Amino acid sequence: MRICVFLSAADLDERYTRPAREFANLLGKGGHTLVWGGSDVGLMKVVADGVEQAGGRLLGVSVDFLAAKARPGVDEMLVARDLAERKKLLLENADAVVIMVGGTGTLDEATEILELKKHGHTDKPVVLLNTGGFYDGLKEQFRRMEDEGFLPRPLTDLVFFAEEPVGALAYLEESQGVE
Numbered sequence: 001m002r003i004c005v006f007l008s009a010a011d012l013d014e015r016y017t018r019p020a021r022e023f024a025n026l027l028g029k030g031g032h033t034l035v036w037g038g039s040d041v042g043l044m045k046v047v048a049d050g051v052e053q054a055g056g057r058l059l060g061v062s063v064d065f066l067a068a069k070a071r072p073g074v075d076e077m078l079v080a081r082d083l084a085e086r087k088k089l090l091l092e093n094a095d096a097v098v099i100m101v102g103g104t105g106t107l108d109e110a111t112e113i114l115e116l117k118k119h120g121h122t123d124k125p126v127v128l129l130n131t132g133g134f135y136d137g138l139k140e141q142f143r144r145m146e147d148e149g150f151l152p153r154p155l156t157d158l159v160f161f162a163e164e165p166v167g168a169l170a171y172l173e174e175s176q177g178v179e
Contacts, residue, residue: 001176002059003027004035004094006109008102009042009069016043016101019131021050023098023165028054030169030178033075035094037086038062040071043101048074061089087112096125096172099159101134117158118151125175126159127168135161 007020020043027034028051037044038060048058048071058074063086067079078093080086087109091097099110116122128135139161146155162168172178 001030001095001172001178002033002035002093003172004090004097005047005100006090006097006102006106006113007036007043007047007100008106009037009039009044010103011042012101015132016134017046019129019165020046020100023047023100023129023168024050024056025054026165026169027051028056030173031056033057033059035059035061035090037066037090038071038074038077038079039066039069041069045071047100059093061086061093083108091116091122091124094124095176097127098168098172099126099128099135101129101131107138114158118153125172127171128159128161129165129168130161130163 024047034048034051034056036048052058060071060074060077061080062070062077063080063083070077078089080089091113097113099106113126117126130136130139142155145151160171162171
């Protein structure tokens, strides 16, 4: 599977890097391809390192103004003109999406894929990996949106919430019929 991961490029502490390494190791050992923002810094580097070390493939999608931070030596690197094109290329090159911890860029990417799913423009499975309860507030907000009629589809049709990396990958593999 080609798994797009939306995540931070910030340097983060062990409570976020440990689960990211665990997920990356599972992804690589499963023979999957990481599709990510292409950066060789912060949490993006942690995940790319883990996938590569575990035998997975790397498909990066950088953007012109971040090209200096792009990871060298990957299996494939695409460079987008701007952030909108980057999101489009990330999704076009993925079979599934995992949303890991991140800031406003990650949140932007997450809401875009959920909006596409809501309107039936994609049926790719989406997992929100709620490391250390990072997305508890967002999860509560999504539930409120559903309860108060803001979502035309059940929340469970849009996103699967996983608390641990193993649950995230298991859901994706099951949804795609991977043994």
